[in-house]
Amino acid sequence: MKAISYRRYGGPEVLEFGEVRDPKVGPDSVLVRVKAAAVNPVDWKAQAGYLDPVLDAVFPVIPGWDVAGVVEQTGPAVTEFQEGDEVIGYVREDFLSRGTCAEYVAAPLRTLARKPRNLTFEQAAGIPLAGLTAYQSLVGALRVGEGDTVLVHAAAGGVGSMAVQLARHLGARVIGTAGEHNHDYLRTLGAEPTVYGEGLAERVRALAPDGVQAAFDLVGGDALTTSTEVLTPGGRLASIADPAVLGLGGAYVFVRPDPADLQDLTDLAERGALGVEVSATYPLEQTAEAQQRNAEGHTRGKIVITVD
Structure with a gap:
């Protein structure tokens, strides 16, 4: 699959766009075909090595923790989702490696909830983190x-x-x-x-x-x-x-994945109590530019990566 990745810590200059190996889908995981992935300050901070004291990096690392997409495959222990379901996720694991700035991500079940039906994939990707x-x-x-x-x-x-x-x-x-x-x-x-x-x-x-x-x-x-x-x-x-x-x-507060909390957010969005302002979108291959804009600060709402 195509993805953005980095093989060493650094700034936007370490990001590469190209082919990486397809993710493996574990028993309690779901393979998500990524439609959109939001950019967060933690992405470029982790990439710079700021989280190295608490999270191991398994290089090459694909950045990104936010995702909105479509279930492509489920692990054998998963009963909550099926192929074709639209989902959102805060796909943070206990190490850096399998992020969401890619065509596919293997997301642990504990990181996912149903996508709000009334939001676009770009808007929905801005909700999780x-x-x-x-x-x-x-x-x-x-x-x-x-x-x-x-x-x-x-x-x-x-x-x-x-x-x-x-x-x-x-x-x-x-x-x-x-x-x-x-x-x-x-x-x-x-x-x-x-x-x-x-x-x-x-x-x-x-x-x-x-x-x-x-x-x-x-x-x-x-x-x-x-x-x-x-x-x-x-x-x-x-x-x-x-x-x-x-x-x-x-x-x-350091946010953690919680499917019940995430489902509450989906419910609020569908009731019109929670919206997402998308200030800019970038194609996957321009993730470095999206990170740079995010790092400048003063962004209204969310910057989102779109994946064809």
């Missing part, structure tokens, strides 16, 4: 509920935009930080926008004089510090960007 990150942070770590006011940093990005929609679905009021050019977009999601940077604590206090019950940090550093300044007494704090949150009494 970003959606699960937001879901597990808001529902699990932050316990967001009716009547809460939630501060979401970087609210126009992939995870942030999901967090805004999920918090609104849970009955919360949302204050979201973003550049001014994304403020109208945040309003369409149901958030009250404000610009990030110096003076953020004062701007949040102007919108929520009594403080916020929960803060979701996707940036780290000053954003994390500001979050502690605007929380109500007993307020909850979670970060996906800065482990220093643990020293502040908050939760550090």
Whole structure:
């Protein structure tokens, strides 16, 4: 099959487009014909070697953890899916090797759920990692509920935009930080926008004089510090960007595959409570360019790789 792969750690220059061996389908796995794969910062960070202390790389490595596609074959122990089913997946294993930037991926059953019927493959590919990150942070770590006011940093990005929609679905009021050019977009999601940077604590206090019950940090550093300044007494704090949150009494969230959570996201999408903004698409052979654009930051929604 054709795929993007790399044989050593590095930047976009190490990516190669060409033939690699077809994936083997284990007893509890499903062979997915890839239609689309979303790009996430973790893709190029893993490729640069940042995850080497915790995940072995079995070279050549195919990057990508997000997928939307069609079941081509099921392992002998799989009864949940059959050939022709449309699925989405957060295909993260305990090592780097068999990613989703390819014509096919062998996805463990624990990483998959049914694709939302009302979304395109490109839109659906943007749900798994970003959606699960937001879901597990808001529902699990932050316990967001009716009547809460939630501060979401970087609210126009992939995870942030999901967090805004999920918090609104849970009955919360949302204050979201973003550049001014994304403020109208945040309003369409149901958030009250404000610009990030110096003076953020004062701007949040102007919108929520009594403080916020929960803060979701996707940036780290000053954003994390500001979050502690605007929380109500007993307020909850979670970060996906800065482990220093643990020293502040908050939760550090590293998303994990969960088919039940992923199915909940599919259900929300089909009910119109969760949408995906696709800011750009790239063909498989231009994955390096897609990674570079993602690394520049300030992306609204998701960047997606399409596979013919």
